[in-house]
Every structure is written in C-alpha cells, then in structure tokens.
Amino acid sequence: MQRCRGCQAHDREGAAGCLTGLAMPSEIAEFVIRFFVGGIVVSAFAVLAEIFRPKSFAGLFGAAPSIALATLGITIAHHGKTYAATEARSMVFGAIAFFCYASSVSWILMRVKPRVLPTTIALIPVWFAASFALWFVTSAITR
C-alpha cells in the first residue's frame, strides 16, 4: 500500500488511522471522498428543505452548514484541528456574507420579481465582496 504524502493522520497513527488508506495518492482520495460526502450531505439538507413547510422555515436549510459538516472531518484527519479551526474562523465571515447575499436576493425577488435563477447567480458577487471585505478588514486589524 502506498503511503499518503503529507497526511498528518498517517504520520500520527500509521495506516490504520488514515481515513484514505487506499492504494492511491492521498490527495486524490481526499478529493474523491470530499465529492461523495459533500454530495450526500448537501442532498440530505436539500431533502429536509423540501419536506418542511412553511417555506420561510424550509429556507433555514438553505443556509445549513452542509459543506462544513461534509469537509471539516476530512480536513481534521488530514491537516489537524488548528487548520480546521482557522477555516472555521473564516467561515464566520462567509456566513455574514451569505446573510447579505440571501437578504438581497429576497428583497429583489419580492420587490422587482425577476426570474429566480439569473437573479441568484447575478447576485453571487455580493457574497464575494462581503466575505473578502470582512476577511481583509479583520486581517488588517489583527496584523
């Protein structure tokens, strides 16, 4: 069996402690696992959003920590807890940016009533602007 390159779990606990102890480079295995676990977790939350009524309550699942739940475990296994905690710190900014994005989508859809898919895609820059601005300001303050 090929040893994983740069795998901290492998370094600490040997092959038995490695989630991706497969006969393939650990990075490929990590991304294959990320894809399938991510797909399953995100789909599961999408199912919950379909089941619940009223729609404002179902919308809560649109902002579920699905990507975090799917990937943080793999991140901890490969890079350790400190690395994952740093990711979670930035995730707070991402969540605030998501709030700005979802609020702007809701406001425009309610007031102007344009088509939904083009509107939600066109407003994605709101998320990028808000998240990177928050990250940049916080990095500048704490430097």
Added chain:
Amino acid sequence: MMVQAKFSALKGIKPREFALRFAFGGLVCVAAGLIAKSFGPAIGGLFLAFPAIFPAGASLVESHEKMHKARAGFDGTRRGRTVASIDSAGAAIGCIGLAGFAIVIWTLLPRWNTYNVFVLASLVWVTLSVGSWMIRKSRVFRR
C-alpha cells in the same frame, strides 16, 4: 405558525434535481478543499459558507410553485418568485445559526474532543436558526 413535515413533497422531486444538488454539493466541497490548498485555510474557510446550491434550490422552489399553480389552471410565475423570495428570507435567518456553528468550531475545536464540538456546534446551529425564525415570526415583527 405551525411547522409541518410533508413527506409527500418528495414525490414531486425529479431524479435529475437530486443529481443536480448532489453534483453541485460535491463540486463545491472539492473546490473548497482546492482553494484551501492553494491559498491557505483562511481563504478556503470562507467557502465553507458559500451559497453552493442556493441558486439551484431557489430556482427549483420557483418551478415547483409554478407547476403547482399551473395544475390548478393559474399562471404561477409571480407566485413562484414570491415563494422563492420567502425561501431566501428563511436562508438569511439561517445564516445566524451558520455563524454560530462556525464560532463554536473555531473557538472550541483546538481544545475539546472533535465529536463533542461537532455535536455542540450542530445544536447551536439548530437552536439559533429555529430561535431566530420564531422571533421573526412572532408578533413583535408582524406588520
């Protein structure tokens, strides 16, 4: 307002829609990992709260509502966009829980047992999201 779970709503979802969500979810999880690998965990962490399946989800909400109204003989275009707006407002409220989830992981993960931190973070997400939704729906915010 009563929250209901309508399992019959799952029958209306086409396999193609499930596949779309699975693929989007998986791809965003892989992208988050690749970004963290290239630019570090501080930038990669932002993408743990990326509105990955939000545009697809909101668009499906619109089309389902439109289809529902069309069956009754009405043009559900405006109705579909209004429901998508309500769904987005729910997602904005859910972001409060998402930020709470991230804060718990960020502050407690380096010191506590991983499993306990994930359980606590998930509880914080549910409590903050549902609590915020209930406050928003309470008489205080009713117009």
